[in-house]
Amino acid sequence: MKHSILVAGGVLVASASLIAAGCGSSSTSSADTTATGGGEAPAGAAVGSGATFPALAYTRWCQESETCTYAAKGSGAGIKDLTSGTVAWAGSDAPLEAEEQKAIGKTVYYFPTLLGAITLPTNIEGVSKAINLTGPALAGIFDGEITTWDDKDIAASNPGVTLPSKPITVCVRADSSGTSYNFTAYLAQVSQGFADKMGAKGSKTPTWTAKVSANPGNPGVANCVKSNPNSIGYVDLADATQAGLADKTAAIGVEGNYVAPTTASIEAAGAAADITDNLVVDVANSQAKGAYPLVATTYALAVQGGNDNAAVKKVLTYFLGSMAQGQLAGIGYAPLPADLNKAATAQLAKLG
Template sequence: RRILKVNRTIRIAAATAAGVGCLAGASSAFATATGSGATFPAVAYQNWCGTFKSCSYTGVGSSAGIRALTAKTVDFAGSDATLTDAQLAAIGGRVSYFPTLLGAITVPVNIAGVTGNKLKLSGKEVADIFQGTITTWNNPVLVKSNPVLKNATGTITLCVRSDGSGTSWNFSRYLTKMSPAFATAISFSQTPNWPASAIKSAGNPGVANCVKSNANSVGYVDLADAIRAGLQTNVTAIGKSELVKQGGKTKRKLVYVLPSAKSIEAAGSIKVSQIKPDLTIDFTGSSNAGAYPITITTWVLAVPGRAKNGEVKGVLGQFYSPEAQGALVGLGFAPLPKNVLNVAKVAASKLG
């Protein structure tokens, strides 16, 4: 058997689809399970489903996936967001969360003459941009850390999601941590109240295309889709507070981190005691050294008692296999931390 090729850089590898074995007693002979939902993990899910031939997955947005699971038109949903009280009530009051991978929400820009990888933005500055408080790239606040923006006179164009989105949910949740003003004006949800001037597009690929198509724009896109859209050199470094040693002393300093497999994995390093019983773990704003601050996990959602949960359990066994987890870096993601993976495997084995 051939294993999917892994490339440990942020550039996408040409992963080879091939039949591989299953873990946890999952059989390759079971009927296909259907899923839909988040576009954030769609690159990985579609690759895995194509490899294992046990599932199909359509990226339509987290909210739409939750609606499909509620309507019983799919066997599992993909979501980067936890259910709201209303969504949970509509689905019958019970849902199980199974984390599948780690990924980064990048902040790509399209500014003439400026390489995004060279830009440095703090979390507060990103919040001010998406709140509409900072409206031009040559704002003195941005120029202070980025002299190259001094002559960037254009008005900033915001590219955001039009659909209910777990990427929006996580991105806006992170920004509420960075800015009390953002928390008050925008808050966080699957459909944040973005400024009226923002251009809205469906899915992560839609936002990536918006950034590519509009001068002076900025958006928020998962790393895998940023790579697929050719935006890997357009994503900015995001600042985070870290304790660093200088002159024999330990000081707190703003450190800027680019999204990569290494920085995503750094954010995913948590203690077993930090793993919530329902596996709804929040990795955003990690204080770990070298961690990319907008790192998230995403979940397969299943409803206990559904008729095809045996098939879903088999799919999860494959998603948690060394072959699947080992392919993630080459697809623009990072594998689950081992302690989280072990807990998730146990939870998946109990799905009935």
């Protein structure tokens, strides 16, 4: 990465709300979900791009701190931008694949920034509240085994709820997505049938065996659910809330122990997670008491020896600070556990 990518002025900050407003009902092709909004970025701001999962937080923090800009266009796109040197840092909800690490050719540091729930917003005719789903039933919806809402495996978790005998519209991501990676990794853990059909590991670009409606970014998936009766999708809690779908996000679990996505249930999963040397933390399918099982850690990625690492260090110092972390519960996320925050803050020294 030989050229500087600090903002010289006039660059606009990405706005997740504009992504949501600009999406159509659905698309079958991968689309660039970069959006612009806000105001002019200050000179010297570090340019970032990537995951839509943390976009509401990152956009807010960049505007408040005046240290950065962020284009929310998917984890895969952000990693490509980091590889080409067009950004100083990237947002990703998934660790690098071997080919991605090889393409970058330098050590990549993972800085966890927040925890979030991958929620399952629904829009079911005649059902005005959140439903319950087991992990295997959820996997069945997304691998095509379950195709109507009155399927016995869904009905068994929802006694007293009249579920329509209507086809399920399955809303998914069209772009290379860390949310898709974490979601499919979870489904493969809880369903051997899903693993056999879709693979035993998570994928940023899954080839779905169900009939799906593909949409750009988490806001696009939320918009798909909102616009299509009898639909379900997977998005972060922040985007579900912004789309007005938070009260219809499914509780996940087993009979008698269904857990809804809340700040408390996200934190319960995070508190039980083990910290690894590279700070990549898997919090999915937590068995901790009160933990929501579909929780993901999202990361800011920076490259060893990057020309703009001094600016990136300022960005991440703000992201990991008490002011930024203290805002997360109010916008649909959860702060990092204290020990993980401490480890990430200590790692800032490696940026120089």
